[in-house]
Amino acid sequence: GITLSGGQRQRLAIARALAVDPRILILDDATASVDATTEARIRLGLREAMKGRTTLIIAHRLSTIALADEIVVLDDGRIAARGTHDDLLETSVVYRDIYEHGLLERQFADAVEARGGRQPLEAAS
Secondary structure, three states: OOOOOHHHHHHHHHHHHHHOOOOEEEEEOOOOOOOHHHHHHHHHHHHHHOOOOEEEEEOOOHHHHOOOOOEEEEEOOEEEEEEOHHHHHHHOHHHHHHHHHHHHHHHHHHHHHHOOOOOOOOOOO
8 A cells, every 4th residue: 555645645635526526615624734835836726626616615724715705713613703814814803813823833934944944943052
């Protein structure tokens, strides 16, 4: 047997789901195990694949859902807000906190990459 990485399994699952051309597509954290570059390529492909069908996307990365027609924000299992990405940045404290947390994570990852894989706060040894 062949062993696939988490990202490879996710890409395969997306391909299988799209192969049957469903009217309703449900993606549950479909880009959680892929790097940012792969996620961006998947998003581009999904943008085209979502045309003409209802798509539900469950995601922790806001970049995955930022272009959605409507975003529903859950907090402790309850709907805290709904709207577009721009609307929610203005009106929802919960969404804005999640967004800002994601920005910090991306900045940290970029800093680690720029330092050749060493975390910015590591002491020089």
